[in-house]
Amino acid sequence: MSRYYQPPRRSMAAVTTRSFIAxxxxxxxxxxxxxxxxxxxxxxxxxxxxxxxxxxFRDLAKQADMSGxxxxxxxxxxxxxxxxxTTGQKLPTEPPVLDLSLMKTYDAVRAGPGMTSKDTxxxxxEFLNVRSAPNVTSTQMARLLRGDAVTVLEFVDAAWAKVxxxxxxxxxxxxxxxxxxxxxxxxxxxxxxxxxxxxxxxxFVNVRKGADSDSExxxxxxxxxxxxxxxxxxxxxxxxFQGKEGYVAMQYLSPFLPNFLVRQNTFxxxxxxxxxxxxxxxxxxxxxxxxxxxxxxxxxxxxQFADLxxxxxxxxxxxPPKAVVIAVSDITAQNVREVSDALTAAGVKATLxxxxxxxxxxxxxxxxxxxLLANGFDLESGGHTGDDLRSLTNAxxxxxxxxxxxxxxxxxxxxxxxxxxPEGGVNDRVAQYAAQAGYLLxxxxxxxxxxxREQLLRLPSFLVSPTATDQEVxxxxxxx
Numbered sequence: 001m002s003r004y005y006q007p008p009r010r011s012m013a014a015v016t017t018r019s020f021i022a023x024x025x026x027x028x029x030x031x032x033x034x035x036x037x038x039x040x041x042x043x044x045x046x047x048x049x050x051x052x053x054x055x056x057f058r059d060l061a062k063q064a065d066m067s068g069x070x071x072x073x074x075x076x077x078x079x080x081x082x083x084x085x086t087t088g089q090k091l092p093t094e095p096p097v098l099d100l101s102l103m104k105t106y107d108a109v110r111a112g113p114g115m116t117s118k119d120t121x122x123x124x125x126e127f128l129n130v131r132s133a134p135n136v137t138s139t140q141m142a143r144l145l146r147g148d149a150v151t152v153l154e155f156v157d158a159a160w161a162k163v164x165x166x167x168x169x170x171x172x173x174x175x176x177x178x179x180x181x182x183x184x185x186x187x188x189x190x191x192x193x194x195x196x197x198x199x200x201x202x203x204f205v206n207v208r209k210g211a212d213s214d215s216e217x218x219x220x221x222x223x224x225x226x227x228x229x230x231x232x233x234x235x236x237x238x239x240x241f242q243g244k245e246g247y248v249a250m251q252y253l254s255p256f257l258p259n260f261l262v263r264q265n266t267f268x269x270x271x272x273x274x275x276x277x278x279x280x281x282x283x284x285x286x287x288x289x290x291x292x293x294x295x296x297x298x299x300x301x302x303x304q305f306a307d308l309x310x311x312x313x314x315x316x317x318x319x320p321p322k323a324v325v326i327a328v329s330d331i332t333a334q335n336v337r338e339v340s341d342a343l344t345a346a347g348v349k350a351t352l353x354x355x356x357x358x359x360x361x362x363x364x365x366x367x368x369x370x371x372l373l374a375n376g377f378d379l380e381s382g383g384h385t386g387d388d389l390r391s392l393t394n395a396x397x398x399x400x401x402x403x404x405x406x407x408x409x410x411x412x413x414x415x416x417x418x419x420x421x422p423e424g425g426v427n428d429r430v431a432q433y434a435a436q437a438g439y440l441l442x443x444x445x446x447x448x449x450x451x452x453r454e455q456l457l458r459l460p461s462f463l464v465s466p467t468a469t470d471q472e473v474x475x476x477x478x479x480x
Contacts, residue, residue: 094399095398095399095402095403095437096402096403096406097406098402098405098406098437098438099438100438102438102440103435103436103438104145104147104148105146105147105310105313106417106438106439106440107147107435108122108147108313109310109312109313109440109453109456110435110440110453110454110456110457111181111453111454119151119152119153120149120150120151120152120181121149121150121151121152121163121178121179121180121258122147122148122149122150122178122179122180122181122261123144123145123146123147123148123150123177123178124146124177124178124179124259124261124314125146125177126145126146127143127144127145127146128143128144128145128148128173128174128177128178129142129143129144129173130142130143130144130163130165130169130171130172130173131171131172131173132171132172133172134156134157134159134160134162134172135160138172141169141171142165142169144165144173146313147313148166149166150163150164150165150166150173150178151163151164152175152178152258153170155175155226155256155258157199157224157225157226158175158199158200158224158225158226158256159175159176159224160172160173160174160175160224161173161174161175161178161258163178175258175259176259178258178259179258179259179260179261180258180259180260180261181260181263182260182261182262182263183262183263183264183265184262184264187260187262190260191257191260194255194256194258196228197226197228197255197256197257198226198227198228198229198253198254198255198256199224199225199226199227199253199254199256200221200222200223200224200225200227200248200252200253201223201253201254202223202252203222203223204220204221204222204223205248205249205252205253206219206220206248206249207219207220207221207239207241207246207247207248208246208247209246209247210247211235211238211247212247213249215247218241218242218244218246219241219242219246221241221248226256227239227248227253229253230245232250233250234250235249235250235251236248236249236250237249237250237253261313261316262316263312264312264316264318264453265452265453266450266451266452266453267319267450267451267452267453268319268449268450268479269300269305269319269323269324269325269449269451270324270449270462270477270479271302271324271325271327271443271459271460271461271462272288272324272325272327272461272462272464272473272476272477273327273328273329273420273443273445273461273462273463273464274326274327274328274329274464275328275329275463276328276329276330276331276332276335276339277329277330278465278466279466280466280467281464281466282335282338282342283466284464284465284466284467285326285328285339285342285343285464286342286346287470288464288468288470288473289326289342289343289346289348290346291473291474292324292348292473292474292477293346293347293348295322295474295477296322297322297323297324297477298321298322298323298324299323299324299325299326299348299349299350300320300323300324300325301325301349301350301351301377301378302325302327302351302380302418302441302443303351303378303380303417303418304378305319305325305441306417306418306440306441309440309456322477324477325350325351325461326343326348326350326351327350327351327352327353327420327443327461328343328350328351328352328353329352329353329355329382329420329422330353330355330382330386331352331353331354331355331358331364331382332355332358332363332364333362333363333364333368336352336364336368336372337368339352340372340375340377343377344375349376349377349378350377351377351378351380351418351420352372352377352379352380353380353382353419353420353443354369354380354381354382354408355382355383355384355385355386355404355422356381356382356383356384356403356404356407356408357384357385357386359407359408359411366411369408369411369412370412370413373412373414378418379408379412379414379416380408380416380417380418380419380420381401381404381405381408381416381418381419381420381439382404382419382420382422383400383401383404383419383420383421383422384400384404384407385400385422386422386423387400387422388422388423388425389401389421389422389425389426389433390425390426390427390429390430391425394429394433397429397430397433398433398436398437401419401433401434402437404419405419405437405438405439416439417438417439417440417441418439418440418441418442418443419434419437419439419441419442419443420442420443421434421442421443421444423445424443424444424445424446424461424463425444426442426444426457426458431457431458434457435457439457440456441456441457441459442456442457442458442459443459443461444458444459444460444461445460445461445463446460446461447460447462447476448460449462449476449477449479450479462476464476
């Protein structure tokens with residue numbers, strides 16, 4: 001497996017004194033450039049550092065490290081920023097430490113309505129207290145966070161639900177802050193289960209012997225309690241009360257329904273995947289983009305799709321019509337400028353899968369990545385070595401996915417949520433490790449424009465051939 005390149009650590013502190021070997025290297029480096037400078041005495045001591053110079057400097061440092069010095073050499077450029085070059089980098093034996101704080105949220109996003117049990121609800125508030133009894137003064141047993149799942153055992157009344165938590169403890173929580181995730185097809189059936197169910201929407205309501213406010217009072221129902229009328233009209237509801245028949249005023253009753261979060265479960269989003277390792281792909285990309293624009297498609301990046309999925313956790317929103325994703329992989333230092341220019345000329349924002357072995361001073365630099373981000377491109381992980389992950393051991397897959405995400409986040413100072421599997425290589429095992437490495441989405445290669453929510457870690461994409469005609473590409477988009 002290829003060696004992993006670790007990004008240089010950035011520091012604004014003053015340059016500290018280094019070891020004697022570092023001094024010799026710097027002195028040698030200066031002499032090297034002085035000897036290569038102009039012959040005139042006036043400029044004999046003037047030189048500047050370029051990317052190529054720094055690469056040569058790194059080679060010198062590496063030679064010193066091989067001789068046993070193991071020194072980290074620092075040089076301060078004209079801008080005052082410090083670039084630190086560490087030597088002797090080796091492939092780590094353990095995956096890097098990642099920010100996995102959103103893993104639970106991502107798991108909830110990928111859990112389609114068909115993947116949750118009948119009585120499973122999710123917390124919709126930032127946090128929610130679980131109490132030992134259905135009132136706010138009882139003991140707090142636990143605090144749940146947004147996205148946490150509970151099993152509703154029963155709705156005690158319109159305000160409280162008795163639930164079982166994932167640790168099998170039972171308690172009570174406010175039902176207004178939980179919701180059941182359902183598909184559009186499921187919603188009608190779920191509502192039917194609560195047909196005719198009402199609750200008292202006032203502090204209490206009197207139960208009378210007849211449908212008249214002057215009729216004898218039989219008792220009262222407390223606020224939030226459930227009522228299922230035997231029959232009713234606009235003014236009065238006939239109910240069963242303590243083994244008798246009574247009447248309550250309809251103005252104090254409201255229909256009861258728990259909260260439902262209608263979750264889109266099926267998506268139609270063609271992903272056109274251009275692999276630059278195939279000769280002629282760049283020309284094909286430049287040829288297809290004007291045709292796609294002329295057909296009025298909506299270009300969407302996978303990062304924007306991820307944002308939409310997260311917003312769907314709170315409300316029902318949908319993809320824009322005719323949405324299409326342009327994904328480009330096999331990005332290198334040699335082709336990154338060309339693909340950026342082609343996309344910019346066409347006015348198209350795309351998702352670029354970056355293989356992190358290409359990152360570095362002699363490859364795709366931090367400045368290049370930040371420029372791409374500033375121009376509106378979506379930069380996501382293309383793995384590290386480019387090896388088909390299905391052919392690797394568990395430890396190698398884990399390291400590949402974690403290391404590539406960490407490196408790209410270090411360089412872009414942003415969040416990486418999507419992985420484009422090298423060679424399209426994904427199976428259940430690889431998808432599981434992608435989830436554990438903190439990815440929300442994963443892109444494979446499969447000729448399909450429609451997918452289910454549970455496929456978010458193995459999204460299909462059309463691998464566009466360099467010889468594909470405009471009509472063939474439009475067939476991929478329209479499915480005709």
